[in-house]
Amino acid sequence: MKKFRVIVPIIIIVAVTIILVKILTPGKTSIQEKILNKSNSNIITNTLLVNNDNKLDENYKPYKSDVPNIPFIDNATNEEKQMEEVASKAVEELFKQAKEEGINFLGTSAYRSYATQKDIYTKKVISDGLTKANEYVAKPGSSEHQTGLCIDVTNEDRWFVGSTKEAIWLAENAHKFGFILRYPLGKEDITGKSYEPWHIRYVGKDVAKEIYENNSTLEEYTASKN
Numbered sequence: 001m002k003k004f005r006v007i008v009p010i011i012i013i014v015a016v017t018i019i020l021v022k023i024l025t026p027g028k029t030s031i032q033e034k035i036l037n038k039s040n041s042n043i044i045t046n047t048l049l050v051n052n053d054n055k056l057d058e059n060y061k062p063y064k065s066d067v068p069n070i071p072f073i074d075n076a077t078n079e080e081k082q083m084e085e086v087a088s089k090a091v092e093e094l095f096k097q098a099k100e101e102g103i104n105f106l107g108t109s110a111y112r113s114y115a116t117q118k119d120i121y122t123k124k125v126i127s128d129g130l131t132k133a134n135e136y137v138a139k140p141g142s143s144e145h146q147t148g149l150c151i152d153v154t155n156e157d158r159w160f161v162g163s164t165k166e167a168i169w170l171a172e173n174a175h176k177f178g179f180i181l182r183y184p185l186g187k188e189d190i191t192g193k194s195y196e197p198w199h200i201r202y203v204g205k206d207v208a209k210e211i212y213e214n215n216s217t218l219e220e221y222t223a224s225k226n
């Protein structure tokens with residue numbers, strides 16, 4: 001009995017200590033994967049899912065903005081040339097490799113602030129009505145462009161349909177640089193968006209490879225990890 005009186009409290013103390021350590025120790029995360037936004041109120045990862053069901057708040061901005069050293073179309077604004085730094089560096093690598101293989105891309109639009117998206121959406125509602133606006137323009141907060149992790153690209157002909165050599169190259173190679181084709185053909189019911197061969201999203205190389213190999217989407221990837 002005396003032994004019990006000593007052993008039981010020790011077991012309780014050890015158990016409580018283990019539980020506390022587990023609660024108080026942050027999970028193992030690489031700095032690359034976890035990005036804090038400027039207000040430090042929102043921790044995101046490269047796999048941040050943004051769509052109609054998962055909106056960003058109006059204060060969300062890329063943690064560290066950078067303008068990639070790539071050619072842009074002439075009328076790209078300074079805002080839309082910005083990207084989250086990790087994605088910016090990756091897109092530079094992608095453009096460089098493509099060029100070596102005779103494929104020339106131009107950036108059209110990367111980061112778009114909540115205010116800009118709100119402006120685009122409001123103008124569309126005024127000009128074309130609510131139904132058309134909802135069909136063609138993302139509601140403020142639901143555009144992935146607000147993350148700074150994606151970019152729309154085009155080719156020298158400014159004609160970026162899925163059958164062009166540039167679109168084919170992008171679909172086959174983007175994952176090698178950590179990007180996925182965010183709105184693939186045949187996945188419209190899952191992404192909630194029409195096929196966009198020009199819109200690539202940075203998720204990091206490992207996730208991009210997994211999504212590419214499974215012919216999957218960020219929605220499906222996220223659901224499989226939850």
Ligand SMILES: [Zn+2]
Pocket residue numbers: 145150151152199
């Ligand atoms: Zn886009």
